[in-house]
Amino acid sequence: MKLTPGFIRDQIRREHVITRDISYVAEQVEHWWANYQSCPSNHALKLQLISLLSTALRKSDKCYFENVGKNGVSAVCLIGVFQTDSYRLALIVHEALCELFHLRDIKYPYEHHKALFLKADGEKYRDWGNGAGEITPHSDDLYEAESTDLLALTVCRDKTSTPTQCFPAKTIIECLSDAELSRLANITAIFRSGKNVSLSKSCRRKLVQYDPIYGVQLYLDFRIDTDVGERMIATYPEDAEFLRKLRLKIPSWTPVYSASATGTFFIMANYKVLHARPVIQSSVASPANLHKINFHDTPRLLFRSKGPRHNLSLAQEYSEYLLP
Numbered sequence: 001m002k003l004t005p006g007f008i009r010d011q012i013r014r015e016h017v018i019t020r021d022i023s024y025v026a027e028q029v030e031h032w033w034a035n036y037q038s039c040p041s042n043h044a045l046k047l048q049l050i051s052l053l054s055t056a057l058r059k060s061d062k063c064y065f066e067n068v069g070k071n072g073v074s075a076v077c078l079i080g081v082f083q084t085d086s087y088r089l090a091l092i093v094h095e096a097l098c099e100l101f102h103l104r105d106i107k108y109p110y111e112h113h114k115a116l117f118l119k120a121d122g123e124k125y126r127d128w129g130n131g132a133g134e135i136t137p138h139s140d141d142l143y144e145a146e147s148t149d150l151l152a153l154t155v156c157r158d159k160t161s162t163p164t165q166c167f168p169a170k171t172i173i174e175c176l177s178d179a180e181l182s183r184l185a186n187i188t189a190i191f192r193s194g195k196n197v198s199l200s201k202s203c204r205r206k207l208v209q210y211d212p213i214y215g216v217q218l219y220l221d222f223r224i225d226t227d228v229g230e231r232m233i234a235t236y237p238e239d240a241e242f243l244r245k246l247r248l249k250i251p252s253w254t255p256v257y258s259a260s261a262t263g264t265f266f267i268m269a270n271y272k273v274l275h276a277r278p279v280i281q282s283s284v285a286s287p288a289n290l291h292k293i294n295f296h297d298t299p300r301l302l303f304r305s306k307g308p309r310h311n312l313s314l315a316q317e318y319s320e321y322l323l324p
């Protein structure tokens with residue numbers, strides 16, 4: 001497949017981010033939680049909730065389970081899934097919805113990726129999920145050999161009102177000339193791990209790729225890590241200036257915002273949108289307070305999953321046992 005500017009623009013033009021208010025299920029979720037939270041098994045609770053959501057959700061909302069990353073759906077934001085600020089409820093809702101969206105979460109032994117909240121050294125490492133600073137647009141895990149197709153975040157609480165931003169591929173390529181887009185489609189970069197993992201990994205990739213099912217996908221990471229520096233480095237020195245100029249265009253990109261309310265579930269096709277986070281505005285994020293924060297009283301707590309899609313035929317087979 002020849003990735004001409006015209007072909008890329010035509011593919012990307014159809015991409016959009018969907019927001020669905022599913023607060024009509026919140027009452028059932030809360031009622032279920034009030035009656036069953038004493039169950040000691042998170043796995044049993046997850047299966048119960050998958051069954052509940054499969055029954056309670058409207059067909060017009062369930063149709064997105066199969067479609068994140070294809071058919072023009074770059075990301076889906078579900079708001080109003082639950083209301084109670086409970087980290088266990090948020091985690092179980094998160095895991096149940098990830099299952100329904102066929103996200104197979106990968107736990108790498110060198111990364112604590114599940115809970116996102118301000119940590120004691122968050123002031124030093126600002127461009128980090130557990131820091132307080134701005135995180136510049138990127139896709140996750142481009143240094144890994146295994147594909148991270150999907151990325152999901154669930155808001156347990158966010159007293160700082162800092163929603164996740166995402167930048168659809170359309171907004172990134174719209175500000176490029178045909179010559180620039182053609183160059184983007186023909187260069188490679190080295191992607192490096194940063195503060196998020198406890199070892200050093202890297203992977204070389206093309207920045208624009210085509211998949212017969214998922215279409216045109218972008219592989220970009222504009223983060224600058226406190227320790228290792230730029231996370232995306234041009235493979236050849238003659239392309240470094242081009243990537244530097246691309247970085248300078250970021251302020252002209254138009255983000256789409258998730259929501260920061262408790263009960264928000266945001267799932268993105270990792271190679272269809274870049275995601276980012278503004279500075280967290282919170283007095284708790286000051287150096288004097290950071291060391292006191294723990295998992296239970298942090299003002300902002302999100303749960304995260306990232307990884308490839310489950311084999312859909314297997315997932316569909318499995319869902320027959322859960323759907324009424």
Ligand SMILES: [Fe+2]
Nearest residue numbers: 138139140275
């Ligand atoms: Fe990320």
